[in-house]
Amino acid sequence: MGIRGIVALVAAVVVAAAVPAVAEASSLSWRPCATTQEPTAECSTVEVPIDRARPELGSAQLALARLPALDPAHRIGSLLVNPGGPGGSGVGFVQFGGLASPDLARLRQRFDIVGFDPRGDWFSTPRITCGEGLWDPALNRFPATRTEYDALVAHNRKVGEECLARTGPLLENADTQSAAEDIETIRAALGEPKISWLGLSYGTELGAVYASKHPDRVRTMVLDGAVDHARPLRQAILEEAAATEDALVRFADWCRGSADCALRGEDVLAFYDDVVSRAAHGAVWSSDLKRPATADEISAGVYNHLYIREEWPTLGKALAAAGGEFPDAAKLTGRNQFQSPIYGAYRAIGCHDFPSPFTGPADMGAMAGLLRVVAPHSWRYSEYWDFTSGCTGWPIPPKNPPQQHPVKGAPPILVVGGAHDPATPLAWARGLASSIEGAALLIRTDDGHTGLFNSACARAAEVEYLVSGVPPGRGAVCR
Known part of the structure; x- marks a missing residue:
């Protein structure tokens, strides 16, 4: 990742106390689980009730991975990380180099880095399991x-019932409120009086809910790529679609004039529209799928390439291949989540947190029309439409629909938002920050989803804050 200048300076130089309080005894037993990327990785599990109000439903085992602090003499505590999703693996993120950037070296020195797979996800058991027909x-x-x-x-009712039959009662309790209480169980099992938190994308919602429930257990908390769960769904659908469109237009403008883009000199938006149109008629093959790609699959693949600014040249090649004389959309369809092993967890958690607002075909059709207005090129795929269309008819009642999660009594929390983030609009970061007493807001003006993956400036600010406890000052901007 390239190094950019830090525009926003930390507002104070007073360093917070390294150790917030005397740690309790940990109840966890760690075993080696080394990878090539992280040879010191250790793994464990923690047990949580499936439904805290109904203990007869049994328990779940959450998978954990830890990277012990490299400088134990100056260890601050445990930093819990969630890479997003819903359904992202904190275990995989930690074990396979998610925090290996040299920019983050101070975190590795001063914290035990702890990743976990939320209930129902990846290596946690029971795992949310759905049939192949979900997509x-x-x-x-x-x-x-x-x-x-x-x-x-x-369709949605049938596949939801199949997910429930395969997964059991955990599916009805896979919401973020329940997952936030799991974090408190993890904190206690670690023996930490307080935790630090680094949450990306969906991890910002999970972290904010935890902080609203347990503000006194938070030492520091970064919410990067902010989700504002208080936003009405119809508004959020349109805001996110507009953000995706903005990112696609910015990619097209860059691509048209860049020697690094395979479509240099082309009208890139027209090229994109043509590929999507031909896919809608079954005329774009995918060797990855071994069948023609759909227009939705093409759009989703482009969307996921927009997450990382440094991947734009790769996106140019993938899009060019999908629109060539002998089109193959494999590089695009291989990057959408529809065939992912966690798509079931993504859908199930999403339907708890972002249930369908649609009342019938006329209502849904009207929203689809507005979607085309705010995103005339990219309308076929945005995550909130994927959630809400996929949750229309879902048979599991939502346990955590959009609502306020105000945070009061926690130390200053750092919210990071991007002006050109394709997944989480800047308005969401502003909204989330306004719901957190004493929050600091850091704004990025560059491209891509989350500062951690796209901005050296944001990484530096996040590291400084997590170590010192001092957030950037008011009006902080990374350009």
Whole structure:
């Protein structure tokens, strides 16, 4: 990752106490689980109740991975990390180099880095398990008639019932409120009086809910790529779609004039529209899928390449290949989540937190029309439409629909938002920061999803804050 100048200076130089309080005894037993990327990695598990109000439903085992502090004499405590999702693996993030950037070396020195797989995800058990039919490429997620709408509802109900049959009662308790209480169980098992937190994307919602429930257990907390769970879903759908469109337009402008782009000199948006249009008619092959790619799959693949600014040249090549004389969209379809092993967890958690607001085909059609207005090129894929269209007819009642999670009594929390983030609009970061008493807001003006993955300036500010406890001053900007 390239190094950029830090525009926003830390507002104070007084360093907070390294150790907040006397640690309690840990109840965890760690075993080596080294990888090539992280040879010191250790793994463990912690038990949590599936439903804290109904202990008869049994328990779940959460998988943990830890990188012990490299400078134990100056160890601050445990830094819990969540890479996003819903459904992202904190264990995999820690074990396979998610924090290996030299910019983050101070975190490795001063903290035990702890990743965990939330309930139902990856190496935690029981795992959310759904059938292969969860993603049906033939299904219209933009139904224009009552018949198409009823087909969408029937499909989602059927696959949701199959997920429930395969997973059991955990599926009904896979919401973020329950996962936030799991963090408190992890904290106690670690023997830490307080934790530090680094949450990306969905990890910002999870962290904010935890802080609202247990503000006295927070030492420091970074919420990077902020999700504002208080936002009305219809508003959030349009805001996110507009953010995705903005990122696509910025990529196209760069690509047209850059020697690093395979489509240099082209009208890139017209090229993109043509590929998507041909995919909608079954005319774009994917060797990855061994069938024609759908327009939704093409759009989702482009979207996921927009996450990391340094991947834009790769996106140019992938898009060019999908629109060539002998088109192959494999490099795009291989990067969407529809065939991912965690798509079931993504959908199930999403339906708890972002349930469908649609009342019928006319209502859904009207929202789809607005979607086309705010995102005339990229409208076929945005995450909130994926959630809400996929949750239309979902049979599991939502346990954590959009609501306020105000945070009071915690130390200053750092919220990081990007002006051109394709997944989490800057307005969400502002909204989340306004719900947290004493929050600091750091704004990025560059591209990509989250500062940790795209901005040396943001990484520096996050590291300084996590170590010292002192956030950037008011009006901090990374350009």
